[in-house]
Amino acid sequence: MEEIAAGPLLSQINTPDDLKKLNKSQLQQVCNELRQFIIDCVSIHGGHFGASLGVVELSVALHYALNTPDDQLVWDVGHQAYGHKILTGRRKVFHTNRKYGGISGFPKRGESEYDAFGVGHSSTSISAALGMAIASKYKGETHRQHVAVIGDGAMTAGLPFEALNHAGVSGSNVLIILNDNNMSIDPNVGALKEYLTDITTSHTYNKFRDDVWKLLGKLPYGEFQQDLASKVEAGLKGVLSKTSNLFEALGLRYFGPIDGHNVLKLVETLKDLRDIPGPKLLHIKTVKGKGYDLAEKDQTLWHAPGTFDKITGKINKKIAPVPEPPKYQDVFGHTIIELAEKNPAIMGITPAMPSGCSLKYMMEAMPDRAFDVGIAEQHAVTVSAGMATRGLRVFCNIYSSFMQRAYDMVVHDVAIQKLPVIFCLDRAGLVGDDGPTHHGAYDIPFMRCIPNMVISAPMNEAELRNLMYTAQLPENEYPFVIRYPRGQGVMPEWRTPFEKITVGKGRQIKDGEEVAILTIGHPGNFAVQACKMLLADGLDPAHYDMRFAKPLDEELLHEIATRFQKIITVEDGTIVGGFGSAVLEFMAAHNYTPEVKMLGIPDRIVEHGKPEELHRECEYDALAIANAVREMVDVKVSLATI
Ligand SMILES: Cc1ncc(C[n+]2csc(CCOP(=O)(O)OP(=O)(O)O)c2C)c(N)n1
Numbered sequence: 226m227e228e229i230a231a232g233p234l235l236s237q238i239n240t241p242d243d244l245k246k247l248n249k250s251q252l253q254q255v256c257n258e259l260r261q262f263i264i265d266c267v268s269i270h271g272g273h274f275g276a277s278l279g280v281v282e283l284s285v286a287l288h289y290a291l292n293t294p295d296d297q298l299v300w301d302v303g304h305q306a307y308g309h310k311i312l313t314g315r316r317k318v319f320h321t322n323r324k325y326g327g328i329s330g331f332p333k334r335g336e337s338e339y340d341a342f343g344v345g346h347s348s349t350s351i352s353a354a355l356g357m358a359i360a361s362k363y364k365g366e367t368h369r370q371h372v373a374v375i376g377d378g379a380m381t382a383g384l385p386f387e388a389l390n391h392a393g394v395s396g397s398n399v400l401i402i403l404n405d406n407n408m409s410i411d412p413n414v415g416a417l418k419e420y421l422t423d424i425t426t427s428h429t430y431n432k433f434r435d436d437v438w439k440l441l442g443k444l445p446y447g448e449f450q451q452d453l454a455s456k457v458e459a460g461l462k463g464v465l466s467k468t469s470n471l472f473e474a475l476g477l478r479y480f481g482p483i484d485g486h487n488v489l490k491l492v493e494t495l496k497d498l499r500d501i502p503g504p505k506l507l508h509i510k511t512v513k514g515k516g517y518d519l520a521e522k523d524q525t526l527w528h529a530p531g532t533f534d535k536i537t538g539k540i541n542k543k544i545a546p547v548p549e550p551p552k553y554q555d556v557f558g559h560t561i562i563e564l565a566e567k568n569p570a571i572m573g574i575t576p577a578m579p580s581g582c583s584l585k586y587m588m589e590a591m592p593d594r595a596f597d598v599g600i601a602e603q604h605a606v607t608v609s610a611g612m613a614t615r616g617l618r619v620f621c622n623i624y625s626s627f628m629q630r631a632y633d634m635v636v637h638d639v640a641i642q643k644l645p646v647i648f649c650l651d652r653a654g655l656v657g658d659d660g661p662t663h664h665g666a667y668d669i670p671f672m673r674c675i676p677n678m679v680i681s682a683p684m685n686e687a688e689l690r691n692l693m694y695t696a697q698l699p700e701n702e703y704p705f706v707i708r709y710p711r712g713q714g715v716m717p718e719w720r721t722p723f724e725k726i727t728v729g730k731g732r733q734i735k736d737g738e739e740v741a742i743l744t745i746g747h748p749g750n751f752a753v754q755a756c757k758m759l760l761a762d763g764l765d766p767a768h769y770d771m772r773f774a775k776p777l778d779e780e781l782l783h784e785i786a787t788r789f790q791k792i793i794t795v796e797d798g799t800i801v802g803g804f805g806s807a808v809l810e811f812m813a814a815h816n817y818t819p820e821v822k823m824l825g826i827p828d829r830i831v832e833h834g835k836p837e838e839l840h841r842e843c844e845y846d847a848l849a850i851a852n853a854v855r856e857m858v859d860v861k862v863s864l865a866t867i
Pocket of ligand 1: 276279302304305345346347375376377378379380404406408409410513576577578600602627630
């Protein structure tokens with residue numbers, strides 16, 4: 226892997242101090258070179274694209290005007306922080322971004338002192354920056370700035386409003402930069418989006434704001450000026466009560482909107498704001514994908530396009546000689562429509578991932594029955610619960626790791642009331658390049674300990690369809706989890722007829738001797754491959770696809786425990802409290818004492834890399850399963866057989 230060449234100015238910038246040595250008149254050129262560097266790198270190595278292009282000027286302005294890393298800079302989500310990473314000492318290793326053993330695609334405290342807070346999930350930045358501001362105030366470190374950069378998409382979550390509610394009365398020195406580009410991954414949704422457009426276009430309001438701002442900018446900040454300023458602002462609010470500003474109503478000083486692509490204006494503004502203490506919000510308008518025409522035009526596609534030809538803009542796609550299996554997400558996206566055509570009670574909910582989870586097909590086909598509710602996982606669960614009380618069968622599709630955020634809603638609003646919401650947990654298991662913030666590692670344990678839960682995982686496309694079909698049947702009266710991984714399944718011919726699956730029933734994939742391999746979900750396919758590898762060694766383990774982590778197929782487990790003394794469990798999730806643990810609990814409860822090996826995600830943070838690399842590292846791919854069988858039957862593994 227080769228380092229990417231940088232332009233003449235950028236190649237001299239190894240830290241923000243180098244940037245500060247430049248003249249203001251050179252900043253636009255730095256922006257141009259930085260933008261080109263991101264385009265060069267992402268086109269070859271992949272990664273997030275449009276969001277970083279949209280904040281090139283902001284990244285340069287922040288590191289020019291602030292005193293990082295003393296000033297604390299928190300990027301929300303962090304998928305837009307490539308420019309920040311490149312300016313803060315990671316240009317020369319940027320080609321390793323998101324690669325196994327390389328730098329992370331998100332800010333990460335362990336990676337750089339400039340990454341003030343680790344991110345990946347959205348909407349945490351204001352709380353984190355406010356916490357830092359409170360700490361600085363307490364320690365008397367009054368020189369520090371604390372800045373949160375948050376997108377209009379991330380702003381739709383509940384957490385930023387909890388933080389604003391606190392910030393507005395805290396008197397803490399925190400600056401929130403609202404990067405408003407009207408986009409989430411898909412077009413942003415909801416009333417807040419409309420509101421941001423309204424304040425952007427309200428000329429009367431903006432004129433008043435500008436006047437106040439100019440006044441504040443000119444005056445040295447003293448008690449008299451503070452008093453004057455607050456009187457002017459109070460008057461402003463009174464006069465413009467109709468358009469009164471949400472952020473000011475919450476006790477923050479609101480500035481903007483300004484053009485987020487004007488680097489000099491940004492620098493000047495950030496320097497001015499430095500002198501104004503207390504909580505404040507700067508609203509900037511940017512264009513996602515700025516500077517790369519195609520990315521500006523199709524912002525969803527270019528959020529994370531994969532590798533592409535930077536000249537023609539052609540995105541590189543694998544050309545398959547034979548029909549490929551579909552992605553699990555697409556099986557979900559098309560199957561829900563098929564089911565909804567037959568069952569009028571079916572509805573679909575996604576928190577901000579209509580393209581990612583493929584609910585977009587239903588949103589197009591049945592706009593009154595499928596909704597994107599914004600980045601609002603907690604709301605997505607409870608609104609689904611509310612709909613379920615009125616007899617609707619809601620498929621609430623949330624990525625496994627984002628579901629962590631809505632845990633109380635699952636317990637309190639769904640499970641305790643025994644409401645039959647169907648949770649489709651996409652991206653369950655090790656997701657790959659996005660790394661630890663996005664791995665869907667914990668859902669089996671955190672769902673398994675809740676009474677009234679059904680937890681299932683399909684081994685292939687047909688199983689996913691059948692589980693979805695089963696979950697929506699009127700006889701199912703429980704919350705029903707269906708977890709499946711990122712990426713492709715295994716069946717090119719996937720539109721199979723629906724068959725009901727009995728809840729809590731597994732199936733035998735193959736009979737065998739000595740060792741039983743018990744899998745749940747997609748890793749069942751790894752076990753199939755392992756069994757083929759083992760034939761060469763004359764080993765013939767049995768393989769069961771258990772399908773459900775809860776309820777367990779006890780009848781089948783009794784049969785297995787009676788016949789086999791050696792058991793291997795395999796899951797694409799943490800082994801702490803997961804499916805393997807459930808099997809062990811069963812064995813202990815019934816006084817079976819087989820030798821059990823549990824394969825899955827170990828009890829440590831697993832970094833990023835390709836899923837295959839990570840399955841290898843965590844030792845639950847086909848080879849690792851085969852080796853586990855060999856070890857159990859005490860066959861010495863020669864490296865030649867690997
Ligand atoms: C809790 C959570 N839900 C969903 C996501 C997936 N996600 C990543 S970026 C993004 C859109 C963010 O939009 P915005 O904050 O406006 O930033 P932009 O990409 O427009 O710069 C979403 C939904 C996430 N990272 N975290």
